[in-house]
Amino acid sequence: MSIDAIALELFREKAKELEDSIFVRSIATKKSLGTSLDWSRDGPMTTDREGPTEDEIRSSVLTIRLFRQDKDRISIRDTAKLIEALPIDQSIKDEYSQIRSDLNSFLDSQTSVGFDLGSGLITRRFLFDTFLYGFYCHLEEEKQRRIYEWRDKPFFNDMKMEFDLILLKFTQSVARLSRVVEKVEAALAS
Secondary structure: OOHHHHHHHHHHHHHHHHHOOHHHHHHHHHOOOEEEEEOOOOOOOEEEEEOOOHHHHHHHHHHHHHHHOOOOOOOHHHHHHHHHHOOOOHHHHHHHHHHHHHHHHHHHOEOOOOOEOOOOEOEHHHHHHHHHHHHHOOOOHHHHHHHHHHOOOOOHHHHHHHHHHHHHHHHHHHHHHHHHHHHHHHHHHO
16 A cells, blocks of 8 residues: 555544544534523623533544644645645545635634634634644643633633634534545545
């Protein structure tokens, strides 16, 4: 089996792992992501987040990181380069490229709740990367500091809920990309 074939198979295996994660099962079972606001005239305002637990989120973020980071050979970008170089029908290459482009557009758009942290509204990519690399993986100092600052914000649970939504969209996109990888493998086999 060639190195390229191994990378494609690994992409599909990890995508399946992500699709079958307790994070995805949790969202499918609860069928709800959101926040609620509680307040009274005499008490403080509080928010509660409804969605996956921390353990359920952690079950998927390390796998998501494999698709996100170019240092891993199954990253979405590296897989796009691999597919583009293969002798297969252009329509399959275009399908992968379109799904990837749609995901990037989603990540580069503003969050559904406009979080203005003093320098304008933030993008989903900014929030995603901050949680992913400042709270769940790697603990990059700058991103970790940002998370600690955000924890004091009254809308922190809304930010966590937005992160849940981004994880779900990312997972759905990886599943769609995996279906294209299956087409790539079938084209190579014929």
